[in-house]
Amino acid sequence: MNINSYMPVKIVSGKNCFNENCEILKKFGDRCLIVTGGTSAKKSGALDDAEKALKKLGILYDIFDEITQNPYTADCHRAGEAARKIRADFILGIGGGSPLDASKAAAVYAANSKLSASDIYLRKYNNNPLPVVLIGTTAGTGSEVTGVAVLTNSDNNMKKSISGDDCYAAVSFCDYSYTLSVPFDVTVSTALDALSHAVESYFSSKANDISDIYAEKAFKIISRPLKSLTESNKLSKILPNEETREMLYEASLFAGLALNITGTCFPHTVGYVLTDDFGVAHGRACASFLPEFIEVADTHMREKASVMFGLLGTDKAELCALITELADVNISITEEQLEKYKNRWTSPVKNFIRTPGSFTSDNAVEMLGKFVNRKICK
Secondary structure, eight states, X not given: OOOOOOOXXXXXXXXXXXXXXXXXXXXXXXXXXXXXXXXHHHHHSHHHHHHHHHHHHTOEEEEEOOOOSSOBHHHHHHHHHHHHHTTOSEEEEEESHHHHHHHHHHHXXXXXXTOOGGGGGGTOOSSOOOOEEEEEOSSSOOGGGOSEEEEEETTTTEEEEEESGGGSOSEEXXXXXXXXXXXXXHHHHHHHHHHHHHHHHHHSTTOOHHHHHHHHHHHHHHHHHHHHHHHHHXXXXXXXXXXXXXXXXXXXXXXXXXXXXXXXOHHHHHHHHHHHHHOOOHHHHHHTTHXXXXXHHHHHOHHHHHHXXXXXXSOHHHHHHHHHHHHOOOOOBOHHHHHHHTTTOOSOOHHHHTSSSOOOHHHHHHXXXXXXXXXXXX
């Protein structure tokens, strides 16, 4: 029996779930800092709903809306300072994965004034982070239900995650209707991120009975939306309907629950290179290495791979073709750049160790080699 798991987040889900349950916020205090990005929270309507609720509940608040994609530790640090300045009792994070992850980091900085921006990676501080409440506006990252925050180190521009019991939200409001305004390209990237989470978790050496149940549920739900996105991508890039949006968000949460138990494997780690150095959106970057990962999984865990293909209603060739088409990573790496990447993973990497078979830093460089001197499509 292997059902070890820990998921302390209170999940409140469904259409209009925040407005109907916003009184939960009152138990966290009388002052809060809203941490968000520049656009998605506003366009989705989530920020407007949050402000109305806070005013109704008599909770004083300020807004820090300077979180960018792949949030920098320096910006999260400034958000923490802003929270201390208003004596915030809790953080309310609104947005996609970047603002949600940044909110977790800001809560740490807010409670520990002596931490520098890069100190957060040391995972040593005296005070518990402020409570964090999250409102998701994209369907993909699963940050609502994970004890993980992926941050970009401002000192070296490299993505690196932090994780632990102190990285969980206290409450996450999961309303798919806030994702209705997400543009097509972002919808595709976040859907690929959710798929990557489910696939990597399923074949991780850390997988157990509970994580497999979550991953298999994600496979069942995401199959039809992915095929719909593929068809739309070929034609007019019409935005998904409301039913598809709900399915994508539900799949992303189940994939996040799976990921929370197992962690990710090599596609995420190698994918960071494409995001850090070439600006490729996170979901697309990770998914660009999923076909190779699926091949590895099928080699070492064929029976389990067959189950996954069945749940997704496809076979290996069709699935890998679908992923490659949706990821559509259009970059070229030089031989000189590839040589430098050989020194990027010099110490043991958890994501490599969790990968089926024996995956090494040399294998990671080999994966990047498929982009060497590639002709870029204009």
